[in-house]
Amino acid sequence: MEYFDQQSAYEFKYIGERMLRCWHITGGSIDITVNILPDKSLHVQSANGPISKESNEKLFLAIERAYTYWGLL
Numbered sequence: 001m002e003y004f005d006q007q008s009a010y011e012f013k014y015i016g017e018r019m020l021r022c023w024h025i026t027g028g029s030i031d032i033t034v035n036i037l038p039d040k041s042l043h044v045q046s047a048n049g050p051i052s053k054e055s056n057e058k059l060f061l062a063i064e065r066a067y068t069y070w071g072l073l
Contacts, residue, residue: 010023012062
């Protein structure tokens with residue numbers, strides 16, 4: 001599954017169990033692990049550490065929109 005978020009210019013590809021690959025229009029990519037918690041909130045982690053709404057709102061909200069688009073939330 002793939003998703004391009006027009007609001008943030010991030011592109012996502014679902015690459016496996018809880019794994020996303022994320023690209024930004026400016027270049028570069030990161031792999032992200034996403035866990036859906038029982039309350040339907042997301043726990044998002046990259047190799048560099050956790051990604052939260054507080055630490056990276058633009059990316060976190062784009063991931064939420066991707067998961068909503070794919071019907072996973």
